[in-house]
Amino acid sequence: MTRIGAVLAGLGVVAASALAVAPQAAADHPSEGGGSLGAPEDLDGRWASPTPVGKKVCPTKSFWVGDGWGVSRGSRKHRGIDLAADRGTPIFAVEDGRINRTKRQANGALQIVLKGASGPKYYYGHMDEVFISGGDKVVAGQVIGTMGDSGSPGAVHLHFEYWKSGRESAAVNPKKFVTRICRL
Numbered sequence: 001m002t003r004i005g006a007v008l009a010g011l012g013v014v015a016a017s018a019l020a021v022a023p024q025a026a027a028d029h030p031s032e033g034g035g036s037l038g039a040p041e042d043l044d045g046r047w048a049s050p051t052p053v054g055k056k057v058c059p060t061k062s063f064w065v066g067d068g069w070g071v072s073r074g075s076r077k078h079r080g081i082d083l084a085a086d087r088g089t090p091i092f093a094v095e096d097g098r099i100n101r102t103k104r105q106a107n108g109a110l111q112i113v114l115k116g117a118s119g120p121k122y123y124y125g126h127m128d129e130v131f132i133s134g135g136d137k138v139v140a141g142q143v144i145g146t147m148g149d150s151g152s153p154g155a156v157h158l159h160f161e162y163w164k165s166g167r168e169s170a171a172v173n174p175k176k177f178v179t180r181i182c183r184l
């Protein structure tokens with residue numbers, strides 16, 4: 001009897017201290033436990049998407065343009081455009097659609113393929129974080145990841161490809177498209 005009582009009392013103490021500690025811990029780390037989905041309502045505007053052009057949204061913001069289409073990559077040619085900004089810059093869904101796949105490539109690069117409702121697919125590479133999974137529905141301007149250098153250590157940027165017809169083999173030079181939807 002006494003022993004059980006002591007055990008229960010012990011449990012009670014543990015539970016009470018756990019409850020007491022939880023809010024304290026949260027208060028000590030206000031940046032943890034929220035915001036990782038890139039809620040657009042964040043007041044600091046960090047996650048706010050660019051203004052749409054028609055129904056399309058620039059895939060990132062506050063960037064400068066690096067290598068473009070056709071630049072040599074050893075034995076291959078560069079099939080996209082590189083948009084560089086600070087690590088953690090949000091990456092946006094270009095249009096309403098569905099996530100075709102997300103994957104970490106053998107070289108560590110994180111990739112996202114978004115199938116747009118209007119037909120094309122958009123390929124995003126080198127993210128730091130990815131907030132969606134294959135099969136997820138997304139809306140234009142939704143934050144789907146953050147810019148990083150996965151698979152490209154030390155060179156933080158978004159590698160962006162435009163598969164205009166929806167087929168990977170049909171990647172086209174995305175410069176005009178990006179110029180238009182990013183208002184360059």
Ligand SMILES: [Zn+2]
Binds near residue numbers: 082159
């Ligand atoms: Zn690239």
